Amino acid sequence: MTTFLALLARELRLSLRHGTDTLAALLFFVIAAALFPLAIGPAPETLGRIAPGIIWVCALLAALLPLDRLFGADLEDGSLDLLLLSGLPASAVAAAKAASHWLVTGVPLLLAAGPLAVMLRMPEEAIPVLLAGLLPGTVVLSLLGTAGAALVLGARRGGVLLPLLVLPLTAPVLIFGVAAADAVSGGLSARPHLLLLFALCAGALPLCPLAAGAGLRSAAE
Amino acid sequence: MDATTPPPPGGRTLHRFANPGRFLRISGRVLPVVALLGLGLTLTGCVWGLFFAPADWQQGDAVRIMYVHVPAAWLASFGYLSLAICSVLSLVWRHPLADLAAAEIGPVGAAFTALCLATGSIWGKPMWGAWWVWDARLTSVLVLFFLYLGHVALVRAFDDPQRGYRAGAILALIGVVNLPIIKFSVDWWNTLHQPATIKFTGAPTMYVGMLWPLLLCALGFTFGFVAIVLARTRAAVMERRIRGLLMARAQEADAR
Numbered sequence: 001m002t003t004f005l006a007l008l009a010r011e012l013r014l015s016l017r018h019g020t021d022t023l024a025a026l027l028f029f030v031i032a033a034a035l036f037p038l039a040i041g042p043a044p045e046t047l048g049r050i051a052p053g054i055i056w057v058c059a060l061l062a063a064l065l066p067l068d069r070l071f072g073a074d075l076e077d078g079s080l081d082l083l084l085l086s087g088l089p090a091s092a093v094a095a096a097k098a099a100s101h102w103l104v105t106g107v108p109l110l111l112a113a114g115p116l117a118v119m120l121r122m123p124e125e126a127i128p129v130l131l132a133g134l135l136p137g138t139v140v141l142s143l144l145g146t147a148g149a150a151l152v153l154g155a156r157r158g159g160v161l162l163p164l165l166v167l168p169l170t171a172p173v174l175i176f177g178v179a180a181a182d183a184v185s186g187g188l189s190a191r192p193h194l195l196l197l198f199a200l201c202a203g204a205l206p207l208c209p210l211a212a213g214a215g216l217r218s219a220a221e
Numbered sequence: 222m223d224a225t226t227p228p229p230p231g232g233r234t235l236h237r238f239a240n241p242g243r244f245l246r247i248s249g250r251v252l253p254v255v256a257l258l259g260l261g262l263t264l265t266g267c268v269w270g271l272f273f274a275p276a277d278w279q280q281g282d283a284v285r286i287m288y289v290h291v292p293a294a295w296l297a298s299f300g301y302l303s304l305a306i307c308s309v310l311s312l313v314w315r316h317p318l319a320d321l322a323a324a325e326i327g328p329v330g331a332a333f334t335a336l337c338l339a340t341g342s343i344w345g346k347p348m349w350g351a352w353w354v355w356d357a358r359l360t361s362v363l364v365l366f367f368l369y370l371g372h373v374a375l376v377r378a379f380d381d382p383q384r385g386y387r388a389g390a391i392l393a394l395i396g397v398v399n400l401p402i403i404k405f406s407v408d409w410w411n412t413l414h415q416p417a418t419i420k421f422t423g424a425p426t427m428y429v430g431m432l433w434p435l436l437l438c439a440l441g442f443t444f445g446f447v448a449i450v451l452a453r454t455r456a457a458v459m460e461r462r463i464r465g466l467l468m469a470r471a472q473e474a475d476a477r
Contacts, residue, residue: 147395151388155378164374165392168367171360172402211391214312218387 003088004096011100021066026108029062033116044121051120052130052181056174059109059134063141064166066105067149068159070097075153075219084220091213098146098209106138126184132194133177136201140173143208150215173200241458244318248451256448262441270434277431286344288434292442293337297365298400300330300446304372305397308390318454320386321461323393324376325453329446331369338362349413357406358414361399368396 015022036054037047074080083093113134117127148166152158180193270288277284304326310319341359342352353359376389407416418427427435 147391151375151392152378154384155375155388156380157378161371161374161378164367165371168364168371169395171364207395211395214391215388218384218391221384 003086004092007083007086007088007093007096008099011097012103015100015104021069022104023108025062025065025105026112028065029058029109030112030116032058032061033120037120048121048123049185051117051122052126052178052185054120055113055116055130056134056137056177059113059138060141060167060170060174061163062109063101063105063138063145064163066101067145067162067166068152070101070146070149071153071216071219072149072158080216081220084216089213090216091209094146094150094212094216095209098142098212101146102139102142106142110134110138122181123185126181129184129190129194130177130181133180133190133197136194136197137173137177139201140197140204141170143204144169147208147212147215150212150219153215153219173197176200241318241462245455245458248455252448252451252455255444255451259441259444259446259448262437263445264441266434266437266439266441270431270438274431274434275428280348283344283347284431286340287431288438290337290340290344291435292439293333293340294362295439296442296446297330297334297337297362298403299443300326300333301365301369301393301397301400303450304330304393305400308393311386311390312394318458320383320390321457322450322454323389324386325457326450327369327373327376327389329449329453331366331373333442333446334362334366334369338366354413356412356414357410358403358412361403361406365396365399365403368392368399372396 033054036050040046040050071080074083084090086093088096110131114127114131117130118124122130144166145162148162148169151165152161155161176193176196180190180197183190183193267288271285274285274288276282304323307319307323307326310316311323338359345354346352372389372392375392376385379385379388406412407414
């Protein structure tokens with residue numbers, strides 16, 4: 001456990017020292033979402049209706065951005081081999097990486113999503129539900145993204161390949177996340193959708209690090 | 222692990238087929254039979270379905286696209302299931318032929334999925350009035366198509382083929398969660414796509430004159446799928462052999 005926390009602390013310290021890299025995903029999220037009102041017009045009724053979809057899709061794409069550096073730098077300078085020899089199982093290394101990705105990318109996205117939803121004229125009663133859906137949603141995105149990043153490690157043009165692998169797998173998260181926010185705007189209960197999201201999160205939590213760990217081991221061979 | 226360790230007792234039967242020479246001999250004998258069966262059954266089923274089977278009372282002649290659409294859809298999921306089984310074989314037992322087969326199933330399965338989506342869309346235009354609707358069945362099959370494409374791209378993206386096989390196998394196993402979603406999407410959600418007509422439990426709810434050509438087509442398509450995958454795997458084994466020979470010759474020339 002101490003090794004796990006030490007690895008997590010190392011990741012967080014690294015991302016603090018590379019502040020601009022860390023902020024790039026957040027900036028992408030805000031700018032991409034701000035392009036939609038310019039593209040489809042500022043009419044509040046249209047914007048407010050599609051705002052959950054805009055925020056979810058932009059969050060998904062923004063979460064993909066830092067992924068190809070998640071293991072890439074460690075593979076290049078050889079620290080990945082050391083991490084795998086550190087006594088932690090490969091899946092725990094992957095779990096630490098996923099946790100750091102969520103803390104560094106997922107949480108800022110979550111914080112920025114609230115103000116963005118207001119700017120996109122989302123119905124006010126739906127905003128807490130959107131954020132409640134994004135909470136497990138970003139965790140699942142980090143976990144799936146870590147698994148994808150471990151798989152494409154060492155591939156030619158892995159950065160292009162990564163979205164191709166991860167995006168189809170994120171479809172359920174996107175569907176239930178947007179459905180939860182839409183249900184509240186339509187006067188229905190968001191509970192079933194949120195429960196399904198948390199169920200997806202509970203399923204991905206043990207399984208994705210396992211897959212990512214297997215990918216890491218075969219990459220380091 | 223030591224390369225000379227004997228395989229565990231359970232894996233021994235599997236490893237008998239890991240010998241590429243034996244695989245080439247056996248598959249060389251099986252392939253023409255399977256290919257002919259596939260071609261014959263598909264032709265019979267299609268001719269029966271297109272010219273002799275009755276038209277639907279509601280859909281008219283448009284129903285006949287079912288004789289291509291349903292077998293293609295069945296093979297899209299069957300192909301992914303076989304891909305997942307090959308992946309387990311390659312991850313657990315490091316079966317070299319399973320690697321090659323998985324790499325070759327990918328494009329074939331993607332082609333059948335594309336055929337299923339295309340025929341469904343052509344049928345949907347006159348029946349539903351739209352080329353595409355975003356209901357659960359169609360969306361999950363589209364995701365399956367993307368999973369196939371991702372697998373095809375990932376397996377071929379590495380300079381070291383072994384690494385591609387491992388990564389592809391892990392990806393195939395992650396994507397397997399999509400299969401039950403496709404199967405049960407018509408029951409879980411209120412979809413425009415109709416629920417299953419042919420079930421393992423209970424009698425099929427379709428006219429027997431339409432059922433027979435459909436079953437023939439499904440069988441023929443399955444044999445066709447197996448034949449294409451066998452032929453592609455044979456080609457991959459021989460390709461690997463040729464590469465080995467060329468490398469050996471280059472090394473010999475180097476040494477001289």
